[in-house]
Amino acid sequence: MKALVVYYSLTGKTRLVAEAVAEALNAKLVEIRETKPRKPRAFTYLSGSFAALANRGSSIHLIDVDLREHERVFIGSPVWASRPAPAVNSFIYGSDLQGRDVIPFFTMGGNDSSQALANISAKIERSSGKVAGSFTITTNKVSNEDIVARAKDAVKEHYGQTV
Secondary structure (H helix, E strand, O other): OOEEEOOOOOOOOHHHHHHHHHHEEEEEEEEOEEEOOOOHHHHHHHHHHHHOOOOOOOEEEOOOOOOOHHHHHEEEEEEOOEOOOOHHHHHHHOOOOOOEEEEEEEEEEOOOOOOHHHHHHHHHHHHHOOOOEEEEEEOOOOHHHHHHHHHHHHHHHHOOOOO
């Protein structure tokens, strides 16, 4: 089954997970990039959290990938205010996910992604996609090596693939 991994990462934690997933599944990897990149600062998190709470998107660069070529689409996002990041919202809002199995995954400092999952699942379904699983990697006080190991374990556990 041909897979695609699409992600947004402000701090690099979601990127680590996305790269591990793409490697494990031999999938194409695509980064969602904002046209006006954010810098990891307190104000960035505050303004980004307000945008996430309001389910707003942000201006993103065009992603040159044909979703029809991929049966399974993994979408990675950090959790901001119990929601996916605005850049991920923009990707979903601008995508036709019809016929795609979509697997959202999150990175977060906390340990409860249930609100973020419910929120992104509704958006995926409005874009005609089918949520076919999910996973979350807690990154607070976790080394990059452990984040990658947890991502590989999640892929193995949920999707039967190993690196």
